[in-house]
Amino acid sequence: MIDRGDLWIVIVALGLGSFALRFVFLGLVGDRPMPAWLMRHLRYTAVAVLPALVIPLVVWPSATDGETDPVRLAAATVTLAASYFLRNVIVAMLLGGLVLAGGGYWLG
Secondary structure, eight states, X not given: OOOHHHHHHHHHXXXXXXXXXXXXXXXXXXXXXXXXXXXXXXXXHHHHHHHHHHHHHHHSOGGGXXXXXXXXXXXHHHHHHHHHHHXXXXXXXXXXXXXXXXXXXXXX
């Protein structure tokens, strides 16, 4: 168990760090136009963050104690393929959900 004082130090430090990161962009450079090269790189932030959040949940899910689950891999593959070929996010999510539910039902 973590000491209560250490916990509050970590919470305050993380809050200050988060504030500082936001302040740099919003407070210091928020009123100036950003260079084109920086805007080009920032455009890909969401594309990089979303897979980083999803991949560990697909490859090492906590529901299976970190063991790779073929049903989750199949659902992720179908979702990725559907989104690439159909260019429709809602249909891709529905197909991935159907594969996950159907595979869980079939394979137990």
